[in-house]
Amino acid sequence: MNGWMGKIVRIDLGNLKRETVAVSDEMRRRYLGGRGLGVKLYSDLCSSATDPFDDDNALIFMTGPLTGTLMTSGRYQVVSRSPLTGTICDSSSGGQFGAALKGAGIDGLIIQGRAAGPVYLSVHDGEVDVRNASAFWGLDTQKTQKGIQAELSSKASVACIGPAGENRILFAAIMNDKDRAAGRGGLGAIMGGKNLKAIAASGSRPVAISDPEEYKALADRLERIVDKNPVTGKSLQVLGTSVLVNIINAHGMFPVENFRRGVFNDAEGTSGEKIAETLLQRQSACYKCPIGCGRTTRTRDKQGEGPEYETVWAFGAHLGISDLPAITEANYACNELGLDTITMGSTLGCAMELSETGAWKETLRWGESGKLLEWVTDTAYRRGIGAELALGSKRLAAKYGRPELAMQVKGLEIPAYDPRGAQGMALSYATSNRGGCHMRAYMIGPEILGHPVFLDRFSTAGKAELVALFQDVSAVVDSAVLCRFLQFAVGISTFTEMLRTVTGLDFSDEELMTIGRRIYTLERLFNNRAGFNRGDDTLPPRFFNEEFQTGPSRHRRVRLEEMLDDYYAVRGWDRNGAPRPETLAELGL
């Protein structure tokens, strides 16, 4: 078989039974791998009645047919039901781990059951070994990775949880290859619940390529395209993702103090330009990636990775903090403890507003950078007010009677673009099937960055079609699996070409778009069954009722109702947001 390794292993940590899961050629062709095949396997194994922390709940690590082949293909996807949101969830991470899983001879790993004590899995030569992890339980993600490498091989790639995952914090991340994170949705907590500390993968089994000659030519061509493109060949390399700080701020939609303002006066001090001038040691890159958007940085006392744009914002403007070293060290702490930086920072912002309004008696003040590390650490260990912060913003705000102060959709905190400044992004957040996330349909591309076309950010016209289209393309890229930043340089036809060259199957652009739509609809079906419908495709009331008084996005509100029915119509869903029978039939669902 070309592209896929042809083996997915299911393991029950309770009775240690292992089996190879049969996946037909047809199923691979219909869902590719990664997110798509992961969601399909998950829906076949679990239902909406499965609690994320049930022993039966499946946690699925998946690669795709392109993993370990062409550029940016080191990534992997983790799929399960999110303990934070209750929706279907997939979380993506870079580094080498995806490529290492394939090198170890498998396309994916389905984990069910719960181990009696701490264990880790070692994947090698197509076999999955269960090993004692007592020595690593309690350790941070960096020490865990080093410890396991010392035990197995320095070449093993390790994905693990830190104390936050062990303590089942609802937004615990899975960390691999030092500081790469599958951050969103709290799937690290599910590992903790299963007593699974880590997965290590190693081996050098090659991925079979259908057309080696064309493959070589395509690899060279991709290098040239990415190099020539100003975003992938220059901006992301020199400035990383935080180049966005000044851009989004200049549009008046850089969320300040829990989304109450859209212009941060200290944006310059926390910008990508500033990071490059003061903290940056070198850029870092994932497996076979010529872009290298990662930042290896150093503060006075510490060294680590980051901060990325979302994190700079979550611990910065969102909290009224402009102390860049403090933001960076909070980022390092999240990496070590294994926490999602977006939910962590956003929950702190929610807590600060709750505190300011008097709804919560704790005193967390805007701009208080000196306490950041303590708050983050206490959250991972559920200590003191950390026990409350560990709830995430939705549960915390509800507990103190002010649910509207949580800046979340379906329980997932929305990231660093105020939706009042980009109507398409608002629709994208509202209809994202894993909650408030920018990665399902990155409408900031057309609405702010002019990529791939430029659109008026305040207009709602035509946004429904584009959001649906972007969601489908993203589902394809997440299933192939490639890095989404490659999309700044190439589009769907290149992905088709990559898949054809590697697998030898005669994919077309249209077929890939149908695959994307099938995956998105299957995810939606799961959410519908779990009780999510039109009423959940919304945003916090702040975005409908409050306007900024200053800045380039002043006097604007989100006009979701102008887009939502169109969106459902484009999708073939009914007015309540449920896929119509004919839509399901068309997609073979």
Place this chain on the structure above:
Amino acid sequence: MVKFYGLLRRRLRAATVEVAGEDLTVLALLRRTEEQSGQSFMDELLDRETGLLAGTIILINGENIRLRQALQTMVKAGDRLDLFSPAGGG
């Protein structure tokens, strides 16, 4: 006032330039900025044949010139221009 960000700022080694003159088009103002600063930077923003590069962002007081007359948009005294060469992130 013309503000530079990102790669442009690194190239010009300046974050802002005050440019004299009013009632200029954006294009004329960019040319004048180049002359005044003694640094060329237009290739980061424009394509000689097609005008604005895909991904270039030029804001006048926070509004994208693509929503007005693009490079022919008039700039008034006191306006603030923000210049970003193509960038991305997520």
